[in-house]
Amino acid sequence: MxxxxxxxxxxxxxxxxxxxxxxxxxxxxxxxxxxxxxxxxxxxxxxxxxxxxxxxxxxxxxxxxxxxxxxxxxxxxxxxxxxxxxxxxxxxxxxxxxxxxxxxxxxxxxxxxxxxxxxxxxxxxxxxxxxxxxxxxxxxxxxxxxxxxxxxxxxxxxxxxxxxxxxxxxxTVKTSEEIARLRRVGQIAEQAVDAALGAAHAGMTEVEMARVFHTTTVQADAVPVLGCIGFGERSALMNVQPSDRELRQGDVIRFDVGGRYKHYRADIARIAMFGQNSEAVNQLYAALRSGVELGARLARPGAKASEVFLSVCEEVRRCGIANYQRNHVGHGIGLDGYDAPLLSASSKDVLEEGMVICIETPYYQIGAYGLQVEDMFVITAEGAERLTDAGPLKVIAP
Amino acid sequence: MxxxxxxxxxxxxxxxxxxxxxxxxxxxxxxxxxxxxxxxxxxxxxxxxxxxxxxxxxxxxxxxxxxxxxxxxxxxxxxxxxxxxxxxxxxxxxxxxxxxxxxxxxxxxxxxxxxxxxxxxxxxxxxxxxxxxxxxxxxxxxxxxxxxxxxxxxxxxxxxxxxxxxxxxxxTVKTSEEIARLRRVGQIAEQAVDAALGAAHAGMTEVEMARVFHTTTVQADAVPVLGCIGFGERSALMNVQPSDRELRQGDVIRFDVGGRYKHYRADIARIAMFGQNSEAVNQLYAALRSGVELGARLARPGAKASEVFLSVCEEVRRCGIANYQRNHVGHGIGLDGYDAPLLSASSKDVLEEGMVICIETPYYQIGAYGLQVEDMFVITAEGAERLTDAGPLKVIAP
CATH class of the missing domain: 3.40.350.10 (Creatinase/prolidase N-terminal domain)
Structure with missing residues (x-):
């Protein structure tokens, strides 16, 4: 139940x-x-x-x-x-x-x-x-x-x-049925990103890529909810809604996405470079990913959400984004896309076994690109178990 | 605007x-x-x-x-x-x-x-x-x-x-931009029903048919919202949500469906018989359709919503469903799936040029089948113009 x-x-x-x-x-x-x-x-x-x-x-x-x-x-x-x-x-x-x-x-x-x-x-x-x-x-x-x-x-x-x-x-503390649904909806979101990136080609519009993304979602019996998909300078718009912008060599592609499966929400972010790699983007991405990785190591029963927040931000700064600032680096997820707890400086939440959380480190460089690592985790007695895995920066052949 | x-x-x-x-x-x-x-x-x-x-x-x-x-x-x-x-x-x-x-x-x-x-x-x-x-x-x-x-x-x-x-x-009174969006989302809903029925085959489940329906919706850049699709006895469940029920020869298929396109909603109903026709269903469907057709003729600027309601119910009874009872036979549609006006006995609404309404005559025979005619109309100075058209009962080859 x-x-x-x-x-x-x-x-x-x-x-x-x-x-x-x-x-x-x-x-x-x-x-x-x-x-x-x-x-x-x-x-x-x-x-x-x-x-x-x-x-x-x-x-x-x-x-x-x-x-x-x-x-x-x-x-x-x-x-x-x-x-x-x-x-x-x-x-x-x-x-x-x-x-x-x-x-x-x-x-x-x-x-x-x-x-x-x-x-x-x-x-x-x-x-x-x-x-x-x-x-x-x-x-x-x-x-x-x-x-x-x-x-x-x-x-x-x-x-x-x-x-x-x-x-x-x-x-906030999910039952096994809830965790099973969240695991499944996370998988669906990942499959939908993979399908969308698999269809990427020069000249494809954001709207066309979103179509592939949402088609994969509904083919898996989930309902589209969040579909922020942006190319190049548009990837830096925080809530970017797909437009007729065409994909070009060298573009960053940012996904901040997730559907609803049996009423439970997914929320993940994925970043890909189209056609050519960029050392600058790679370094930024690695710093953001280090932040999420550290967050996942710290997200254990008894951990204070505010301390996880501070450590994640500090890790991203230490790894190379000296000016990194965020209001939060994650949130619970379930029937609501923003369940408790909140990983923020002022949060009073303490993590518990059975919570399902998103840990995320977005970084928006207006006019250039937006980068973001976001994954879903369930907190077990042994620590945070991944429900999804962003992995390293993806580079898509043109 | x-x-x-x-x-x-x-x-x-x-x-x-x-x-x-x-x-x-x-x-x-x-x-x-x-x-x-x-x-x-x-x-x-x-x-x-x-x-x-x-x-x-x-x-x-x-x-x-x-x-x-x-x-x-x-x-x-x-x-x-x-x-x-x-x-x-x-x-x-x-x-x-x-x-x-x-x-x-x-x-x-x-x-x-x-x-x-x-x-x-x-x-x-x-x-x-x-x-x-x-x-x-x-x-x-x-x-x-x-x-x-x-x-x-x-x-x-x-x-x-x-x-x-x-x-x-x-x-309630839509601008030309709103009417254009409602016209488009109505078309998308009709195309999605056609695609779903085009894929019908014995043994297909409701969930599988819903997948085809929603895929067509997202391929047209709309968002799935309402997806009541039921076979046989399940078609009589008013809000039927797709299940593993398999399609069998002689089943009624009922759709009460519609997505959201540029934030505007569709809401239409379609009925098909799978594999064989039924004289009883045909007669009931014809009576329900006569009700909607009369509603469309009466839905002119100045018409009282309550009088349209009474006339539609009476027409369905006259055409053969002597016990026909409804709380309403239609409603406005726009950003909300149930905008004003409401076509009901107690409604004080008066129809005006530029309103977009659904006219509907559902009929649920629990344990047997549910039948429903529902279309979207825009009220013009000359009368109700169809945005969608249920047409006669569809019979799908097995």
Whole structure:
């Protein structure tokens, strides 16, 4: 499962929560396994996941979602006992008892009470679970404006506390299923870069290379998300979006890319020189790579994120980029492309076994080229294990 | 440009706004042309667009964004005079005056004041434009929790009013550039369905067909978003996500799909029978198609959305689906997949020239099949012009 139950219980203990509610898309999926399509593709649609506890165990878990999305609950591998629905949705009932599993589950859920409003459904569930006088964590980001007030009015004796940072903290330490998905999506990103570079030729545009990149992503059943691909001077634009710029001999090619596979994100960077090598670029790249390599050696359980940050920056400077400056040299990754922890000077995060992080050392020389080493790692008891590997600077034959 | 300036001015007049601020991703892009990558791919990152007015004209337009996204402002076709940035971001300045256009613009913007917080930058811009005692519309959805309060405290004499619905209303009537993008993304969706059906063969899984669909989408430089593709009994699951279910003779194939092209969404449905025709399915499909066809004839400037809804449902019933029930039979489409107007019984919307709408008549027979006709139309002075065309039921040779 995606949810790290023990960690959730510990954080709920720490915060004194009897229950916790996820409202933002990533928290709903995390707590329940439920991927509510409308919530993931546009702002506004409401779906919630609730976890209550009893003593030392997670007790009940519930989903609150629109009737029009019950089919997704029925068809997905959700780890939930109870489903509450809101909003009418019309379909024709199956006419016999030979229904397939998903259809049968859908019909069973449709038989439940239909609430007019998502907050009514949520309030009813809170009361049904006898939580109406409890202390309840809730990530308020995912609620529509005014909904928190409506919830408080509906369950006036409950005490609702913003749990956005709590859920973010729980999500930092990944379960084995999460790590497997992150490993896979990292591989897909690497394969897509390889395919894109394999197609490189003089006169190819950034857009054409991006097409190869994204085609490889979707062929592996992942969804394109991040596709910064730039040539030459455009590689120095931090978030470069593919244009009609044509590839020329001597160009740096920079990728800062990654898709989404089973809802989990990749984020890696790769650098190639097209047609000819450059001693200057090689030296800069080697310094950036040394920074990431040192970061990977230091990223162990118990390491302070701020100290990893300082050491990585210092290593890049020591290896030849004397003016190297960064706000951060990495971040967690998971359902969100920027999960905690953050490897920055002011970060209070401490690394733990099971965290999955990107370590990165970008360097942008405006008008010339952008260089960047970024890889994904899982932190094990023995240290950081690579999920992806940038390797040395790539040189592509023209 | 994307922004319908005249309509914005009229709505600002109506609401008594001296300025309007977009904070949600789609409103920032709409008001300014600026596509702020971080804001579009995850919740949290802040970028704002501000439009002020002077008399009968839009006066000043400004973007407020993080320093790390200035390259996107520099490289995009933004319709904005002023840019304010927040948050430090490090890069190396270009070393000569032969910089390309985007790099030069980036350097110029980087020379401006850097604010510590997005709300500080926004408040400074409001004061700079002498709007600190004005009535200002703002779509509060895009703000992080607490930011609206911070803004009010920073500009205490301004009167901030929620403008979410105002911006949504402005966005309903598309400019020619928006219509061109919607036309193109509709074509891409149709081509992707054709490619997917062209690859259909017995034993192909839903996932395999989705791969063909999404590959066609990315080959046309669009981004996959909606990919509900189901076979047989799974086609009746409203939001069916592709599985390992294999295609068999006699299956209905249902697509409810559409990507994003230059930030604009498609949403169409297509139905095919695999290997053999079915008289029952043909009759149901014809009834659903008659509903959409009637909707298209009625969807003219001045038509009430609620009356179109009632007529479409009645037409489907008259044509043979006596129990036909829906909450809506269509919706606007643009930067959001569910723009206004909504074709529903309780809708107060009135159709106008320049609106782009989806008209749809889904019908789900759980355990058997789901059928759906959905096409995109632009409303012209003469009536609804098709952007896509479902046509008659498709029958695919096995």
């Amino acid at each position: 995606l949810l790290n139950q023990n960690r959730l219980l510990r954080e709920m203990d720490h915060c004194g929560f009897d229950a916790i509610i996820g409202t933002a898309a990533e928290n709903v999926t995390y707590l329940s396994g439920f991927w509510a399509l409308p919530q993931w593709i546009r702002p506004g649609p409401q779906a919630y996941a609730l976890q209550s506890r009893k003593g030392d165990a997670v007790d009940m878990s519930s989903i609150i979602t629109s009737s029009g999305t019950l089919d997704l609950v029925a068809d997905q591998d959700v780890t939930v006992e109870r489903v509450r629905r809101y909003g009418e949705f019309s379909f024709q009932a199956g006419s016999n008892d030979k229904l397939d599993r998903a259809s049968r589950k859908l019909m069973a859920m449709q038989a439940g009470t239909c609430f007019a409003h998502p907050i009514e459904a949520l309030a009813a569930e809170i009361k049904e679970l006898s939580l109406e006088r409890s202390r309840i964590g809730i990530d308020i980001d995912g609620l529509q404006p005014g909904y928190l007030e409506k919830l408080k009015a509906s369950v006036p004796d409950a005490h609702f506390v913003d749990a956005t940072s709590t859920l973010r903290k729980v999500r | 994307l922004l319908n300036q005249n309509r914005l001015l009229r709505e600002m007049d109506h609401c008594g706004f001296d300025a309007i601020i977009g904070t949600a991703a789609e409103n920032v892009t709409y008001l300014s042309g600026f596509w702020a990558l971080p804001q579009w791919i995850r919740p949290g990152p802040q970028a704002y667009a501000l439009q002020s007015r002077k008399g009968d004209a839009v006066d000043m337009s400004s973007i407020i964004t993080s320093s790390g996204t200035l390259d996107l402002v520099a490289d995009q076709d933004v319709t904005v005079e002023r840019v304010r940035r927040y948050g430090e971001f490090s890069f190396q300045a270009g070393s000569n005056d032969k910089l390309d256009r985007a790099s030069r613009k980036l350097m110029a913007m980087q020379a401006g004041t850097c604010f510590a917080h997005p709300i500080e930058a926004l408040a400074a811009e409001i004061k700079e434009l002498s709007l600190e005692r004005s009535r200002i519309g703002i779509d509060i959805d895009g703000l992080q929790p607490g930011y609206l309060e911070k803004l009010k405290a920073s500009v205490p004499d301004a009167h901030f009013v929620d403008a979410t619905s105002t911006l949504r209303k402005v966005r």
